[in-house]
């Protein structure tokens with residue numbers, strides 16, 4: 001009862017104070033205390049609503065000891081983590097490689113790294129693509145299941161030692177590294193393209209050659225997918241070196257410059273993290289596919305400005321199924337190839353609730369460019385039609 005009375009009085013007095021009545025009565029001591037507490041509360045609420053990071057907001061005038069002028073010192077949002085020994089060592093090696101301009105060779109070559117179970121179904125098409133450009137390319141083939149039979153001289157004797165590769169398994173990443181290492185033995189190889197047995201070219205050789213060698217970036221696909229097929233695959237065992245905010249997704253089919261192929265060879269820290277903690281059937285039933293996460297995460301952490309963030313190999317995920325669209329012979333037309341070759345923005349389909357599509361315009365040296373040089377996935381039956389289109393076009 002007493003408290004109720006005091007509150008009523010306090011409210012009345014506050015009203016009088018605010019309205020400014022001339023007959024303001026003397027307030028008693030307990031009421032003053034309540035008024036004081038209330039004022040403090042109002043300030044605290046104000047400080048909460050307007051945190052002192054934006055100097056223009058009122059609260060910073062009251063709470064910032066340094067004032068709100070231009071002299072105010074910004075406090076970093078998160079205190080930087082101390083690097084682990086292995087992280088520091090890794091940074092030193094990688095930065096050293098990135099800071100040294102790679103040796104230029106007289107005629108740089110593009111290395112084609114084919115990751116395939118056996119014989120290449122599009123060998124004839126690739127042969128046409130390569131013909132007349134001897135000395136400007138080299139071919140390496142990792143046939144993981146059976147020994148391929150070749151006809152084209154560009155492919156004969158180009159197999160490297162291979163190991164079995166499991167879909168979505170870490171052995172996929174190991175095969176990619178094996179291909180890179182073999183191709184790095186030739187100092188003339190300045191750019192490295194990873195392709196599968198279902199990939200085809202959608203441009204002529206010269207266009208591809210200039211496109212890859214006249215840009216100083218690697219075409220490593222890289223984006224954030226906040227959904228279950230992206231960040232949902234991350235596990236905290238990757239800490240402290242790989243945080244969830246660093247985790248990236250991207251197509252496995254990369255192309256990279258020599259410097260980047262060398263930092264992939266030099267990396268054991270992130271490689272080991274992904275080898276142990278990004279696997280199918282992990283604890284909690286999670287499935288992580290290292291071939292879609294290791295290189296995108298690695299490059300976005302160590303050299304984000306050095307990658308284009310899209311892959312030069314087109315694929316159609318617009319059906320949003322477990323596997324991308326596969327093109328059959330009846331789908332193949334001049335228009336289809338022309339359409340793929342002229343796309344100049346690259347879509348990224350995410351698995352978040354909104355199933356949003358992130359569109360990245362393909363910009364190189366400040367110019368919008370066509371995104372794709374290659375495309376997948378094509379059934380072997382499409383080859384004859386593709387050869388016909390290829391032999392009768394100036395575009396590709």
Ligand SMILES: *[C@@H]1O[C@H](CO)[C@@H](O)[C@H](O)[C@H]1NC(C)=O
Pocket residue numbers: 216217305306365
């Ligand atoms: C690539 O070249 C452009 C201009 O030639 C330059 O601005 C950019 O910093 C270079 N990027 C890298 C990763 O070297």
Ligand SMILES: *[C@@H]1O[C@H](CO)[C@@H](O)[C@H](O)[C@H]1NC(C)=O
Pocket residue numbers: 217300304305306307308309
């Ligand atoms: C790729 O994305 C990163 C940010 O994730 C950005 O820093 C970089 O500039 C992008 N690369 C290009 C070539 O725009």
Ligand SMILES: *[C@@H]1O[C@H](CO)[C@@H](O)[C@H](O)[C@H]1NC(C)=O
Pocket residue numbers: 388389392
């Ligand atoms: C060759 O190209 C021309 C026009 O580009 C087209 O009219 C013709 O049908 C093509 N021939 C074949 C065999 O594809």
